[in-house]
Amino acid sequence: xxxxxxxxxxxxxxxxxxxxxxxxxxxxxxxxxxxxxxxxxxxxxxxxxxxxxxxxxxxxxxxxxxxxxxxxxxxxxxxxxxxxxxxxxxxxxxxxxxxxxxxxxxxxxxxxxxxxxxxxxxxxxxxxxxxxxxxxxxxxxxxxxxxxxxxxxxxxxxxxxxxxxxxxxx
Amino acid sequence: xxxxxxxxxxxxxxxxxxxxxxxxxxxxxxxxxxxxxxxxxxxxxxxxxxxxxxxxxxxxxxxxxxxxxxxxxxxxxxxxxxxxxxxxxxxxxxxxxxxxxxxxxxxxxxxxxxxxxxxxxxxxxxxxxxxxxxxxxxxxxxxxxxxxxxxxxxxxxxxxxxxxxxxxxxxxxxxxxxxxxxxxxxxxxxxxxxxxxxxxxxxxxxxxxxxxxxxxxxxxxxxxxxxxxxxxxxxxxxxxxxxxxxxxxxxxxxxxxxxxxxxxxxxxxxxxxxxxxxxxxxxxxxxxxxxxxxxxxxxxxxxxxxxxxxxxxxxxxxxxxxxxxxxxxxxxxxxxxxxxxxxxxxxxxxxxxxxxxxxxxxxxxxxxxxxxxxxxxxxxxxxxxxxxxxxxxxxxxxxxxxxxxxxxxxxxxxxxxxxxxxxxxxxxxxx
Numbered sequence: 264x265x266x267x268x269x270x271x272x273x274x275x276x277x278x279x280x281x282x283x284x285x286x287x288x289x290x291x292x293x294x295x296x297x298x299x300x301x302x303x304x305x306x307x308x309x310x311x312x313x314x315x316x317x318x319x320x321x322x323x324x325x326x327x328x329x330x331x332x333x334x335x336x337x338x339x340x341x342x343x344x345x346x347x348x349x350x351x352x353x354x355x356x357x358x359x360x361x362x363x364x365x366x367x368x369x370x371x372x373x374x375x376x377x378x379x380x381x382x383x384x385x386x387x388x389x390x391x392x393x394x395x396x397x398x399x400x401x402x403x404x405x406x407x408x409x410x411x412x413x414x415x416x417x418x419x420x421x422x423x424x425x426x427x428x429x430x431x432x433x
Numbered sequence: 434x435x436x437x438x439x440x441x442x443x444x445x446x447x448x449x450x451x452x453x454x455x456x457x458x459x460x461x462x463x464x465x466x467x468x469x470x471x472x473x474x475x476x477x478x479x480x481x482x483x484x485x486x487x488x489x490x491x492x493x494x495x496x497x498x499x500x501x502x503x504x505x506x507x508x509x510x511x512x513x514x515x516x517x518x519x520x521x522x523x524x525x526x527x528x529x530x531x532x533x534x535x536x537x538x539x540x541x542x543x544x545x546x547x548x549x550x551x552x553x554x555x556x557x558x559x560x561x562x563x564x565x566x567x568x569x570x571x572x573x574x575x576x577x578x579x580x581x582x583x584x585x586x587x588x589x590x591x592x593x594x595x596x597x598x599x600x601x602x603x604x605x606x607x608x609x610x611x612x613x614x615x616x617x618x619x620x621x622x623x624x625x626x627x628x629x630x631x632x633x634x635x636x637x638x639x640x641x642x643x644x645x646x647x648x649x650x651x652x653x654x655x656x657x658x659x660x661x662x663x664x665x666x667x668x669x670x671x672x673x674x675x676x677x678x679x680x681x682x683x684x685x686x687x688x689x690x691x692x693x694x695x696x697x698x699x700x701x702x703x704x705x706x707x708x709x710x711x712x713x714x715x716x717x718x719x720x721x722x723x724x725x726x727x728x729x730x731x732x733x734x735x736x737x738x739x740x741x742x743x744x745x746x747x748x749x750x751x752x753x754x755x756x757x758x759x760x761x762x763x764x765x766x767x768x769x770x771x772x773x774x775x776x777x778x779x780x781x782x783x784x785x786x787x788x789x790x791x792x793x794x795x796x797x798x799x800x801x802x803x804x805x806x807x808x809x810x811x812x813x814x815x816x817x818x819x820x821x822x823x824x825x826x827x828x829x830x831x832x833x834x835x836x837x838x839x840x841x842x843x844x845x846x847x848x849x850x851x852x853x854x855x856x857x858x859x860x861x862x863x864x
Contacts, residue, residue, distance in 0.1 A: 295558045302585045302594070302606055305727055306620065342745075344738045352741030356642070359539050370743050403553035403748045405602060 290393060293413035297406040298331065308338035310399070310407055317411065321392050330384055330396070331407070334377065341373035374400060472751035476554055477616040485751035487546040489629050490614050496545055496629030503541070503647070507534045510654045514661045521664060526657060533650045540643035541628065548747040549633030550619035552600065552608060560601040567596075588726035607727070609708055623707040632707075635747065638740045641697050648691045655687055701739045702732040 294317060301311045312331045314324045351369060355362055381398050389396055389409075397408040472485035480489050489496070507530075515527040555563070567581060581596030583603055594603045597610050600617045604610070609621035611631045620634035632640045700710060704727050709715060715725035729735050 295562070297559055297562050299603075300605065302587060302592075305587050306606055342743055344734075344742050348743045349737055349741045351743075355744075356741075359536075360543065368744055368746070370745055374746065400746075400748070402556065402559065405552070405555070405605075406559060408559070 290412035290414065292410055294411040296409050296411065298409065299406055300404075307342050308399075308404055309335050315409075318394070318409070321394060321411065322389070326388055330388070333380065334399075334407070337373055337377045337380065341370045468754045470751065471749070471753045471755055474755060475749070475751070477551065477614055479551070479614050479616065481751060488548050488551075488751065489545055490624065490626075490631065492613070492626065493629045495626040499541070499627045499629075503534075503537060506654065507650070510658065514654075514658055517661055517665070518657055522660075530650075530653060530657075533646060533653060537643065537646045537650050540639050540646060544625075544632070544636045544639040544643050545629045547630075547636045547639070548749060548751070549621075549631040550635040550745070551614075551631075551633075551747075551749050552602065552605075552617040552619060553749050554599075555601040563596075563601065563603070590724065590726040592726070607706060607709070620706060621708055635745060638744075641694075641701065641740065644690060644694045644697060648687075648694045651687045651690055702735050704728040704735040704739065 296315050296317050298310050298315070301309045303309075310331050312328050312335075314327055318327060348369060378398055378400075381396055385396055393412040393414060395410040395412070397410070399405070399407050402408055470485050472481040472488075475481070478491050480491055480493070481487065482489070510530065511527060515530065518526045581603075583594040583596075585592055585594055585606070587606060592606050594606060596602070597604050597617050599610060599615065602617065604617055605619060607620045608617050610617045611621065611624050613624050614631055616631070618631050618633035620637070622632040622637055622640070624631045625640065628640065628643070630636070697707075700707065703725065705715060705725060709725075713719060715723060717723055729738060
């Protein structure tokens with residue numbers, strides 16, 4: 264009945280575990296912030312690079328901007344209208360779109376790259392700082408959701424959970 | 434007190450499910466623990482078939498009519514006219530007719546069955562965040578809610594983004610909310626009853642190819658039916674010819690479809706949607722400086738980008754399984770229910786180490802992308818379905834140990850799904 268099987272991600276898991284274990288109890292979700300879309304260039308997928316104030320104490324501005332800019336570049340690559348996309352479109356039309364039964368569209372390939380990139384960023388940069396980025400595709404490409412976890416301190420765990428149970432014991 | 438009793442009852446049920454084989458009491462629960470797909474709790478009014486593979490509007494009667502008309506007309510043509518024409522003229526006629534017919538059917542089905550580009554509704558946290566931002570921006574606590582619009586400058590044109598109260602998002606430019614399907618659709622063109630679906634970003638090219646090929650097909654059939662009649666009347670006389678070859682295709686339907694194809698060709702070449710054209714959003718009548726900011730400048734690029742551009746994937750993930758794993762923030766009010774209490778009570782039972790381990794797994798699983806679904810596991814933590822059930826958030830991530838984690842989620846998730854389905858039913862009945 265154990266549903267949890269850790270996906271193997273080499274040594275990073277150990278580092279993350281070590282970081283979390285240092286907190287001596289489970290992290291608590293303190294806040295979620297949302298990076299909205301930037302529509303100044305039309306309907307192409309692009310996110311705002313404005314640095315949210317809630318992250319000021321958590322992460323350097325350059326790291327954050329780097330992540331968002333890389334994501335924007337990936338999306339621009341996926342939606343690029345050029346020779347390759349025309350070729351793919353015409354080929355698909357000629358085969359009555361049956362070709363997509365065996366082949367992935369370029370967009371899907373780029374989305375997989377993005378997913379991998381986000382996972383890598385989470386492991387290396389964001390999780391050690393108590394942050395977690397959610398892939399925008401899971402939010403309908405509307406926002407980049409960043410969860411902020413709070414370190415409640417070594418003695419905080421029992422008081423934290425008892426406050427939850429205490430409020431219902433009426 | 435009453436709450437406490439039911440809580441303890443729930444606890445017993447959880448442990449029974451986890452450790453023992455099925456007993457008569459838990460059979461109803463066992464059935465409900467089968468995973469549900471996301472389309473089953475989709476908040477809009479779209480209908481799904483084939484386990485979420487096919488998505489259509491609620492009213493599909495006119496679509497059936499379209500299918501019948503096309504099939505009957507083509508059927509009659511192939512049965513009555515083609516044998517004569519193949520013999521008299523060339524066998525290429527039924528072959529070309531057949532290819533056109535198959536192409537028409539293929540594009541029609543593709544337009545009708547695919548997701549037009551529906552935008553999923555905002556999660557409760559997103560909606561709350563937006564509300565907060567709007568309140569801050571307005572700065573007033575007036576009773577009359579101000580109109581919620583955002584202005585954005587796209588390629589030099591000021592475009593207003595409207596807030597959708599149903600989906601709780603600011604609609605991207607060119608998106609619109611379809612009242613028939615109750616969804617926001619990206620690059621919304623129009624809702625076509627003939628096709629039984631909205632026409633939006635993801636299926637516009639199929640729609641265009643459908644009407645284009647249908648106009649070719651109708652002209653083709655009309656022309657060759659006339660040819661057939663003329664050829665026969667040379668032999669048997671006009672009235673006899675009419676008797677042998679039923680003239681099925683109505684003159685007016687040919688012209689209406691050809692007219693529609695012409696209209697959409699114009700729209701594609703100027704990169705506009707039907708919605709924008711009808712409203713006159715980019716017409717020069719509105720102002721001298723009014724121009725279409727989305728147009729690429731020349732007709733060729735506009736056409737290519739509309740027809741051969743990249744096809745974005747569906748954003749709503751109809752066939753994914755509902756994972757009750759979304760970590761919700763605690764609401765500012767007294768929203769703590771017995772689920773939270775049960776959870777925290779069970780958390781006392783588990784080790785500190787197990788909690789940490791589980792948290793790590795949660796973070797791991799939460800970063801597991803949607804596309805790699807074969808590796809994702811249901812992270813049973815709290816229960817809140819994607820479409821924003823009204824369950825309050827949890828303040829902490831404290832988990833039950835693995836032995837009780839699986840059953841913890843399910844009764845609660847059933848209730849939340851039940852809540853959603855009730856809400857859905859209420860919505861449908863109120864239409």
